[in-house]
Amino acid sequence: MNSKQHMSGVVAGRLDASDIEGNFQDLHPPLNAHEAVVAADRCYFCHDAPCVTACPTSIDIPMFIRQISTGNPLGSAETIFDQNILGGMCARVCPTETLCEQVCVREVAEGKPVKIGLLQRYATDHAMDSKNEIYKRPAASGKKVAVVGAGPASLACAHRLAMYGHEVEILEAREKPGGLNEFGIAAYKTVDDFAQREVDFVLSIGGISIRYGQKLGEGIALEQLQSDYDGVFLGVGLAGVNALRMEGDDAQGVVDAVDFIAGLRQSKDKSDIAVGRRIVVIGGGMTAIDAAVQAKLLGAEDVTICYRRGKEQMNASVFEQDLATSRGVVIRHWLQPEKVNTADGKVQSVTLEYTSQKDGRLAGTGEMMTIEADQVLVAIGQTLEASGLGLPIKLDGGRIATDADGRTSADKVWAGGDCTNTGDDLTVTAVAQGRDAAEAINKTLKQ
Amino acid sequence: MADITNTFAGIKSPNPFWLASAPPTDKAYNVERAFRAGWGGVVWKTLGEEGPPLVNVNGPRYGAIWGADRRLLGLNNIELITDRDLYVNLREIKQVKKDWPDRAMVVSIMVPCEEAAWKAILPLVEETGADGIELNFGCPHGMSERGMGSAVGQVPEYIEMVTRWCKANTRMPVIVKLTPNITDIRFPARAAMAGGADAVSLINTVSSITSVNLDNFSPEPSIDGKGSHGGYCGPAVKPIALNMVAEIARDAETRGLPVSGIGGITTWRDAAEFLALGAGNVQVCTAAMTYGFKIVSEMIEGLENWMDAQGHASLDDVIGRAVPNVTDWQYLNLNYVTKAKINQDMCISCGRCHIACEDTSHQAITQEVDGVRRFEVIDEECVGCNLCVNVCPVENCITMEPLAAGETDRRTGKKVSGDYGNWTEHPNNPSRVAAE
Numbered sequence: 001m002n003s004k005q006h007m008s009g010v011v012a013g014r015l016d017a018s019d020i021e022g023n024f025q026d027l028h029p030p031l032n033a034h035e036a037v038v039a040a041d042r043c044y045f046c047h048d049a050p051c052v053t054a055c056p057t058s059i060d061i062p063m064f065i066r067q068i069s070t071g072n073p074l075g076s077a078e079t080i081f082d083q084n085i086l087g088g089m090c091a092r093v094c095p096t097e098t099l100c101e102q103v104c105v106r107e108v109a110e111g112k113p114v115k116i117g118l119l120q121r122y123a124t125d126h127a128m129d130s131k132n133e134i135y136k137r138p139a140a141s142g143k144k145v146a147v148v149g150a151g152p153a154s155l156a157c158a159h160r161l162a163m164y165g166h167e168v169e170i171l172e173a174r175e176k177p178g179g180l181n182e183f184g185i186a187a188y189k190t191v192d193d194f195a196q197r198e199v200d201f202v203l204s205i206g207g208i209s210i211r212y213g214q215k216l217g218e219g220i221a222l223e224q225l226q227s228d229y230d231g232v233f234l235g236v237g238l239a240g241v242n243a244l245r246m247e248g249d250d251a252q253g254v255v256d257a258v259d260f261i262a263g264l265r266q267s268k269d270k271s272d273i274a275v276g277r278r279i280v281v282i283g284g285g286m287t288a289i290d291a292a293v294q295a296k297l298l299g300a301e302d303v304t305i306c307y308r309r310g311k312e313q314m315n316a317s318v319f320e321q322d323l324a325t326s327r328g329v330v331i332r333h334w335l336q337p338e339k340v341n342t343a344d345g346k347v348q349s350v351t352l353e354y355t356s357q358k359d360g361r362l363a364g365t366g367e368m369m370t371i372e373a374d375q376v377l378v379a380i381g382q383t384l385e386a387s388g389l390g391l392p393i394k395l396d397g398g399r400i401a402t403d404a405d406g407r408t409s410a411d412k413v414w415a416g417g418d419c420t421n422t423g424d425d426l427t428v429t430a431v432a433q434g435r436d437a438a439e440a441i442n443k444t445l446k447q
Numbered sequence: 448m449a450d451i452t453n454t455f456a457g458i459k460s461p462n463p464f465w466l467a468s469a470p471p472t473d474k475a476y477n478v479e480r481a482f483r484a485g486w487g488g489v490v491w492k493t494l495g496e497e498g499p500p501l502v503n504v505n506g507p508r509y510g511a512i513w514g515a516d517r518r519l520l521g522l523n524n525i526e527l528i529t530d531r532d533l534y535v536n537l538r539e540i541k542q543v544k545k546d547w548p549d550r551a552m553v554v555s556i557m558v559p560c561e562e563a564a565w566k567a568i569l570p571l572v573e574e575t576g577a578d579g580i581e582l583n584f585g586c587p588h589g590m591s592e593r594g595m596g597s598a599v600g601q602v603p604e605y606i607e608m609v610t611r612w613c614k615a616n617t618r619m620p621v622i623v624k625l626t627p628n629i630t631d632i633r634f635p636a637r638a639a640m641a642g643g644a645d646a647v648s649l650i651n652t653v654s655s656i657t658s659v660n661l662d663n664f665s666p667e668p669s670i671d672g673k674g675s676h677g678g679y680c681g682p683a684v685k686p687i688a689l690n691m692v693a694e695i696a697r698d699a700e701t702r703g704l705p706v707s708g709i710g711g712i713t714t715w716r717d718a719a720e721f722l723a724l725g726a727g728n729v730q731v732c733t734a735a736m737t738y739g740f741k742i743v744s745e746m747i748e749g750l751e752n753w754m755d756a757q758g759h760a761s762l763d764d765v766i767g768r769a770v771p772n773v774t775d776w777q778y779l780n781l782n783y784v785t786k787a788k789i790n791q792d793m794c795i796s797c798g799r800c801h802i803a804c805e806d807t808s809h810q811a812i813t814q815e816v817d818g819v820r821r822f823e824v825i826d827e828e829c830v831g832c833n834l835c836v837n838v839c840p841v842e843n844c845i846t847m848e849p850l851a852a853g854e855t856d857r858r859t860g861k862k863v864s865g866d867y868g869n870w871t872e873h874p875n876n877p878s879r880v881a882a883e
Binding site for chain 1: 514515516517795796797798799801802814820840841
């Protein structure tokens with residue numbers, strides 16, 4: 001046993017490096033060629049297939065699966081990429097159990113869907129490993145579009161614009177592209193630096209350049225972009241995070257879950273990431289799950305997710321919840337944090353209040369309980385940093401309002417992804433919105 | 448318990464499952480293993496005339512096609528008759544027959560089309576104590592280029608001639624193995640009968656190329672970049688074989704001629720189907736070559752259980768039972784009207800019935816009802832073709848329901864007649880025989 005495993009406080013290297021490495025292996029090992037053909041054979045090639053309707057990017061799933069079964073994985077990947085250029089990442093992170101696989105007729109009939117996600121990964125991995133040139137940029141159109149942010153929505157938008165010959169300049173606030181694919185997803189879902197390899201794949205079409213350290217509102221103004229470019233796409237995501245706003249929330253050991261995950265993803269050696277022995281995670285979404293599971297995999301002894309509502313209301317999918325509990329995370333419902341108890345400025349425990357739903361409204365019952373903790377991971381939502389926009393763009397619910405094509409209220413400005421007011425906060429939704437905005441931008445530019 | 452002991456062309460065996468003449472019956476070692484596993488008999492792999500042993504290719508002898516999970520659906524081969532010394536084979540046949548007296552031991556023979564050649568080999572085989580001989584007039588590759596195998600089987604006059612020679616020169620029952628590589632199986636069967644054959648066995652393998660290697664453009668199986676057509680067998684050929692067996696069973700000239708059914712028999716059910724269409728017993732090869740000899744126990748028990756469940760006491764209760772139901776198209780009842788019916792509780796909404804019907808048939812299945820995804824049969828369009836049943840992935844979800852006499856067929860607007868009425872008397876038939 002590692003000597004640090006039961007050490008109190010927030011400590012790095014609770015497990016041996018080799019154990020940590022083992023814990024962070026690929027969550028779903030890829031299918032080999034034979035497994036893929038067998039899995040593909042289960043697809044009925046449905047007419048007007050429900051899985052296609054359920055896919056936010058409307059990938060022709062029966063067709064790409066048929067292409068796998070006929071020994072044409074490259075063609076299969078093209079079918080996927082034509083609709084979703086980040087099909088490789090989506091194959092890894094899509095909650096397929098609530099999208100395509102949920103409505104698969106074999107799920108409905110037998111409770112065993114066709115393994116659409118794994119098959120998509122098989123095809124896209126094959127294509128990306130083969131290094132075939134799948135997309136060729138046509139002659140330059142002479143139009144130039146600024147894309148703000150280098151996350152999934154922006155990458156999808158940039159690629160589609162490049163397919164039409166437009167020149168794209170991506171302005172990214174960080175020093176690395178990928179957005180949440182790079183910084184915000186559990187490491188075991190995207191091993192082997194896949195997010196960066198995928199960015200390289202997207203950019204390989206040509207005509208897309210990225211400038212790093214470019215944050216809207218800090219040195220660059222949206223107004224300037226409007227005049228310098230023929231069009232602007234905002235894929236800025238949700239850079240702000242909600243704070244706990246309670247007694248003790250500034251204590252040492254209270255960490256934003258988004259930062260915790262980003263640190264993990266960027267670390268060269270996960271043994272360097274410090275975690276508490278006992279951890280409370282506040283929140284009920286994918287971020288809470290990703291943070292909790294990874295904390296557990298780093299060697300935390302007790303990890304408890306506390307969510308203020310019930311299981312059904314959790315944003316994290318049932319699959320993700322089950323994954324967390326299978327890794328030893330405890331999920332507790334109907335608890336809201338009251339205060340963080342500290343000693344010498346360090347977290348000692350969290351006091352929570354039981355909650356219940358009364359007449360559709362959530363309310364504390366007045367009864368309190370305390371969970372011992374030396375680290376608190378806060379995952380109670382992210383927000384749009386609207387001040388950086390600098391322009392009177394119409395917002396809706398704190399996010400950028402767009403029409404069906406992604407057009408905002410500002411002239412020549414489109415938006416997509418988490419920063420907008422439509423769709424689920426999923427990679428696949430962001431890709432669909434970025435792609436569709438690019439189609440709309442192209443139409444406008446051609447007028 | 449049903450009695451499945453079998454007498455075929457006077458040859459007795461404890462069950463109707465024989466191993467066909469092929470690699471599994473090439474030597475004593477295999478045949479003894481087969482008998483230990485329970486096979487009722489074997490047809491020893493084809494012996495050729497005395498002389499230097501025959502030569503096989505030294506590269507791949509087999510090609511195949513598979514289902515998605517590498518389930519072998521069809522196998523082809525370019526192996527020739529036995530490449531072992533004639534006398535080694537004869538010695539082993541004699542010993543095995545002596546050790547397993549209750550099992551059928553039939554010896555397959557293929558020698559040149561000269562009476563002397565047959566006269567020379569028949570006494571040697573007879574001396575082994577074998578129960579019968581099978582004349583290999585079926586092998587479509589290699590030997591046929593030398594005027595043997597299917598080269599004989601494709602010429603009814605040769606079949607009759609050689610059969611006659613054999614009948615004249617041996618006491619043993621003569622089974623003539625037929626090739627399917629002809630246009631009408633009844634002619635070679637009639638020829639065998641005319642020559643005095645005690646039985647026929649069919650089908651031998653179908654001339655075939657299993658696939659083409661798209662990297663070097665060689666047919667498979669590939670011998671140094673070249674391929675030759677081989678003999679196709681296995682589950683894929685069963686429907687062809689069933690029809691040929693039935694054709695002989697119901698032909699006025701060959702009716703009553705014992706038929707040993709061969710072609711893709713893999714399970715007890717396949718065997719029962721061959722028996723029902725008139726086969727007096729069955730021969731198996733590909734299934735054994737795929738799974739080993741043990742499968743015979745499933746075949747035996749499965750057949751017994753089915754016969755018990757159906758109240759069939761012996762094989763005679765089963766053999767030929769389906770033959771009277773095989774008829775010509777012109778005698779099918781045109782007043783039998785069916786409509787597809789989709790069980791909505793079982794339907795999983797894959798839409799395959801709809802798209803098959805919509806694209807390729809009669810536009811008789813909806814894909815939406817009142818704006819909701821729903822697949823229903825439109826009786827006004829349904830011709831009862833059964834395509835939807837065949838493409839539906841859920842067994843028994845779609846069924847063909849006959850309309851009762853007196854009901855109106857909503858497609859034609861006509862009332863369904865309860866009488867039998869076929870094409871020969873149909874008003875649209877220009878050569879109709881007028882009713883008296």
